[in-house]
Amino acid sequence: MIRVGTGRSRGFTARRLGTVFLVMVGAAVTLTACGVPLIPTLDPTDTPTALPSAAPVPTPTPTPSSVPSPEPTGGPGSPGSPGEPGAASACTTDRLSFALQERPADSGAGSFFWDLSVTNSGAVACTANGYPRVQLVSADTGQPIGAASGLEPRAAPSAVLLQPGDSAFSLLHLTRAGVYGCPLIPVTELAVTPPNTDQSSRVATPNPIDGCADPAIQLARTGAFAASPVVF
Known part of the structure; x- marks a missing residue:
């Protein structure tokens, strides 16, 4: 038995497929005729362009002017600036010469x-x-007598820089031994000890004076060194 309905259906489907194919072919021919390529092509001369890479940043080379110089450091014994008191060490006895001068206008009875x-x-x-420290010296025995000097407050202490040949001055205030009623001893020298040292030097007095045998009696006081003599 022949099924007429089935054969008709197949034939109809075949015709529809043929029609769709012809439509697609026609569209392709039309696009080609308009200059539109169906598949994009790559020109032989075209080469892929590489993405630019980040250029390395050069490291700056330090120049002599940009490199900081180390700061000089001080240490024990480092010299100071010329002309400053701190640039020189303390004067010692062996580096000094001593002298005594009278001040008759400033002297009194006692x-x-x-x-x-x-x-x-x-x-x-x-x-x-x-x-400085001073002490009277016996002209008979050459030994110090009486008490060592005290302090004369007329001049405030200050550092005096002495270049070779320069001088500094200390005011000596002395009391006459006769006011104490003690046994008198002739004196023609003073033992002078500069500050910051233990060495003394003998200095001749401008004129002979009297000392006192009592070790508790203080006859001399000394002022701080100054660049010039004290003016009353």
């Missing part, structure tokens, strides 16, 4: 004044700073 001068006799600068 006391009198002398200027003690110290001169830098060395080859380099040194500093005189503070109060």
